[in-house]
Amino acid sequence: MFDKLHEECGVFGIFGHPEAANLSYLGLYALQHRGQESCGIVASDGYHLKSHLGMGLVSDVFKKDDIFENLPGHAAIGHVRYSTAGGNDMKNCQPIMVDYARGSIAVAHNGNLVNAMEVRTQLENSGSIFSTTADTETIIHLIARAQSDSLIDRICESLHQVKGAYSLVFLTETRMIAVRDPNGFRPLSLGKLDGAYVVASESCAFDLIEAEFIRELDPGEMIVVDKDGMKSFSPFKETKNTPCVFEHIYFARPDSRIFGRMVYTVRKEFGHQLAREYPVDADIVIAVPDSGVPAAMGYAEEAGLPLELGLIRNHYVGRTFIEPQQSIRHFGVKLKLNPVREIIEGKKVVVIDDSIVRGTTSRKIVKMIRNAGAKEIHVRISSPPTSYPCFYGIDTPSRKELISASHSIDEINRYITSDSLGYLSIEGMHEAVTMHGDDKIGFCDACFSGEYPVKFPRLKSDKQLGLF
Template identity: 50%
Template structure:
């Protein structure tokens, strides 16, 4: 098999997307629509769980929402006025149906279904302790750890048991939980992963992004605050804040890449912020050229901002096909290289003889940039300059984003000149970390905690990383042992 997008292994894959409905008959159909809008956040698998008169119903499947949840018989098998769904890209646990969410278990208090966006950074340690105490895990997902913590808690009420579980976990999470008592939506105390609330008539809607509210016709009400639990029981909605208040650190890469450009974060348009990043990039790293060309599709808003600020014309120099599946049967080695052009092809008549500026959202391993630059050279570009709408990605993410180990990140092992040579560009520049915050209308000060999690750029992780620290300690011990031997 040959991947038709040769750049699939060179992106920061989205974490996951969650969507919940409480108080609308046929809730599963709304959830399916919401998951369609969040498909960009996870393409490996999707699942929906509904609750009808105390009974839980679940359908989970590998692949996209379309095809799995577009059939009437599937939606009819998910009755009830309460439902939650999940689209998945595996950042913890292998790619298997047993890890597809929502995860479900029968607890002493009744059914318990959970959908999770994020990553629990001490899940391995917690899992070892839970197994030692007798817990039997059915998946390799870090999310299941929460279920076992709830099940083994000594508190009396389900809500208190859930809060007790949350107080034991580290990392990033936005959660939608379904129980016979009602629906709970919450975010981690730092608000690293997003979650919003909306209304559709009498129904309450929760979603990873506002675009999913738009698709089902819901009205955006507000973001769930960091550390807040919103509990919906029939017509009653209440808020609980069981954690000490700390300065929020939402993921800054939501602005750069993860969120859909038509979403709203807080009171700001993601699209407008990305244009601002491109404009800031033009101010910081100008270059004489004939055309500004986005790497589709994520580079488009930043490229528009760069073009507007620089006065250099914006053009679609790379045409992306949206009608090619992820794989096709490989007929022979002779056409292996043609996979590049199945999804991305140069607009040759436009590019030939031109000095071009390519705008992309990030560089991970560097293979994407190398192939795109090569594509432009083959199309006859006179000069190829690369501009990146984020700072260099030098550190791995441990909060629900699938990033390579640090040794495989191009910016972690090469300086700017070496990266430029690696991708065969005439020049390369990244927006500065200060410029990124400026595009957000903020400032990053060295003397105070930043307003976002920017650890992938700076290495400034906002939480402890228990599992990672233990893994590194074991690796170091193994290396020392090998030297002794």
């Protein structure tokens, strides 16, 4: 498996379209890069909620046509998941759907609640019984226990009790509700299709179904869509806007527009800035595909060097694969990437990647390029060193597993066996990401700086992520 960080999930919702479930399938297909472990759709026909969930990719879970016959109605929400909070288990598939005293409700969640364990313990001590290990279920329990007659008030009351990152989409028999946390950690966009309102983690989902992109939900904004149209609320205290900068570095698709910027444009600017900070005498620039490609383009443009396809990715290898025997486990990277000797041999090569997590994959890539005849290998990373775990919806190893937390850049360079190594500076990253938009946005860079916008219980960091 690649030495990469993983996003927790992606969400999608549509209200007011006769093919809601089918369009949700397509929306999830476009968001598949945000989670590959499980997926699901819950649909409403105006009277009942029906769901279909499963482990695996969207195309596998929804491969039978009759599935959609059992998901009728004009509204649906969907979810793709990669587990960070809660295990990789069928019981943790989303959207989570429950029946309670006031009817039925389903929810799909992108992000992590930093106080989920604390809230869950309080709920269990007062009699609540949980059926999943996902932190999302705490929100459902809080809604069920809230006393207000208004669903909107119950949701607001519940969300005031949790902290952290959440882009949420709720579905009842008659309404769809979407909300972003006050910090705006995770993206959530609003669109329209044939009079129906659509929400999605990324705008690329709108492109696939030919929906019109309207705007992104503001941090702390809640929208409610029903038969009378859409209403917007701002039920939370205004706070500093701190969207996750790693969405631009790696997670989001380059053809998506998030946090006011086109991802592709920002990644190219990372490359331009990286070339200004770490130039090198070289012959060619190559990218570690696919996420390193736009930054490599920017680096090559700024440095005046040719960009070549020196590494070819096998797109037919999934996240996991069968390895015949223990002795060839190192074949993992070779199954996914192959160097082109005719391009690399005898050349001084700049290799652009988006990040180094543990360093094991980078070391193997450098070895492959060296074996293909490279004269020199200069690794350039289009983000700062990842030295701290994330609590806001990224699958991050504990700090002791992050190579840059315990090793200097020179030591990492020696470990991965490159001739030189350069990371984009934190200052350069912020300059690049704000160059094409509102420079008042203060992006969350906690995984690089250790400065966390929303504090978390020390117990969680100690026992779960080894921060201290």
